[in-house]
Amino acid sequence: MINFKQVETFRAVMLSRSMTQAARELHTSQPNISRVIGQLEKQIGMRLFERAAGRLVPTPEGQAFFRDVERSFIGLRSLENSAASILKRGVGRLRIGSVPSMALTLAPTTIQRFSKLFPDVVVSLHVSDSVSVGQWTATGYSDIGIASYVHDSQGIDVELLGEMTGVCIVPSTHRLAKGRGALKPDDLDGEPFLSHAYGDGTRQRIDAPFTKDREDARILACESHYAAAICKMVGLGMGVSVVNPIVAHSYRYSDIVVRRFLPAISFPTYALHPQHQPRSLLNREFAALFEACMQEEARAMLKAR
Structure with a gap:
């Protein structure tokens, strides 16, 4: 079976019309080029080159064979271009x-x-x-x-x-909107609280500080899967909450004030x-x-x- 090395060597000789030049391009020796061409000719059963006045001249059979080889290399180049395109641009x-x-x-x-x-x-x-x-x-x-x-x-x-640390959000007119220190669970006792939906793993992390070694004194006002909706409702004065700081930062212009909260709640x-x-x-x-x-x-x- 013809292998790629034989085809590559034949193509290099055809393009350069010189085994010496083909050897330079393929980083090998001229005798090795000659040996590979000889193996290819023996394998396909026909002469590919003749010597004429010291020059290497392809036979008619060699020229016909080269046309098929070029078509194969065009296909290979197409595959290379396709791979480069996938790498650069992605697909699908x-x-x-x-x-x-x-x-x-x-x-x-x-x-x-x-x-x-x-x-x-x-x-x-x-x-x-x-x-x-x-x-x-x-x-x-x-x-x-x-x-x-x-x-x-x-x-x-x-x-x-x-990983972010949760923040407490309160309406801009709320009593807790003033000050720069961190708020704690007991600061929210008696406050309407806008909570993440029941069964949400995030809600469990938020609820933990309010129920550890104490009775939860918040007033559950509303539940939502959407922290964005919670921020909006806090801005409308409907209650307070603890949310992901990224969401709070996105709604910082919607009548809410962001305060630090302790103990830290991981988001x-x-x-x-x-x-x-x-x-x-x-x-x-x-x-x-x-x-x-x-x-x-x-x-x-x-x-x-």
């Missing part, structure tokens, strides 16, 4: 599952930057709670998930993108990837861009204090 579609807090804040900016890098890729964003995002990723419905907590890691690989953000599958270029790039956006937002929040 990227399906993202995200929790609402990130879908309404960092995800749009990340998608904008991603689309500039991969303009030929169709991006679809699907929004639900962390449990659903995890299930979407595990079943392959989503190529990547952005979650606030991990309910079940079966079928997914989990990557921590960043992590995870990238979820399908388990036992190699991560695609698109998957890796989106996760990296999202992490970069988180870091930029963290710096912006520090400047805004």
